[in-house]
Amino acid sequence: xxxxxxxxxxxSRLAVKxxxxxxxxxxxxxxxxxxxxxxxxxxxxxKEKHPDVKQVSVIGKAGGEKWKSLSDAEKAPYAxxxxxxxxxxxxxxxxxxxxxxxxxxGDSDKSKSEVNDEDDGSEGDE
DNA sequence: TTGTTGATTGTTGGA
DNA sequence: TCCAACAATCAACAA
Numbered sequence: 001x002x003x004x005x006x007x008x009x010x011x012s013r014l015a016v017k018x019x020x021x022x023x024x025x026x027x028x029x030x031x032x033x034x035x036x037x038x039x040x041x042x043x044x045x046x047k048e049k050h051p052d053v054k055q056v057s058v059i060g061k062a063g064g065e066k067w068k069s070l071s072d073a074e075k076a077p078y079a080x081x082x083x084x085x086x087x088x089x090x091x092x093x094x095x096x097x098x099x100x101x102x103x104x105x106g107d108s109d110k111s112k113s114e115v116n117d118e119d120d121g122s123e124g125d126e
Numbered sequence: 127t128t129g130t131t132g133a134t135t136g137t138t139g140g141a
Numbered sequence: 142t143c144c145a146a147c148a149a150t151c152a153a154c155a156a
Contacts, residue, residue, distance in 0.1 A: 029147085029148065030136095030137070030138065030139095030146095030147060030148045031137080031138090031148075032136090032137095032148060032149070033135065033136035033137050033138095033148075034135085034136070034137090035134075035135040035136050035137095036134090036135080036136075036137095036148060036149060038135095039134075039135085039149070039150085040149075040150090043149085043150065043151095054151070054152050054153090055132075055133090055151085055152070055153090056131095056132065056133065056134090056149090056150050056151055056152075057131090057132045057133040057134085058132095058133080059133085059134085059150080059151095060132080060133035060134035060135090060150085061133060061134065062134090063133090063134060063135085064133075064134040064135065065134090067134080067135070068135095082136080082137085086137080086138090089137095089138090093138095127156100128155105128156095129154105129155090129156090130153105130154090130155085130156100131152105131153085131154085131155100132150105132151100132152095132153095133150105134149105134150105135148105136147105136148090137146105137147090137148085138145105138146090138147085138148100139144105139145095139146085139147105140143105140144095140145090140146100141142100141143090141144090141145100
């Protein structure tokens, strides 16, 4: 799996920093994948167990190994959250691609929709 | 002082 | 269909 990682490592981030200024401020950021959602929690736990370890590289490796050791059931909650974020990202991207669509609808004053995504009621899936 | 690097995986978007 | 770019994090080092 390192085969692909090799390409990304370095080049991608380098481009990010350089082109960051050229990025569109209105463009929504990509939603964190299930792995990143897991990492958010994992980092906190790792820091508690290893307060001396502050190297993100080390935490990243540890998180990667832990992630692989997790079962689908363990990843489920993280994947579910990632999907939710992905759905919100889709809406933002749609608004970004069609900014007039939202204005034309006059949703500006009506901040309805969204929000309720927390308890949309689809929880009873399992 | 400010900016980049280091590593991880997943997801998305473009070609 | 496949590849490249980008998402968070933060100490540490370099210019």
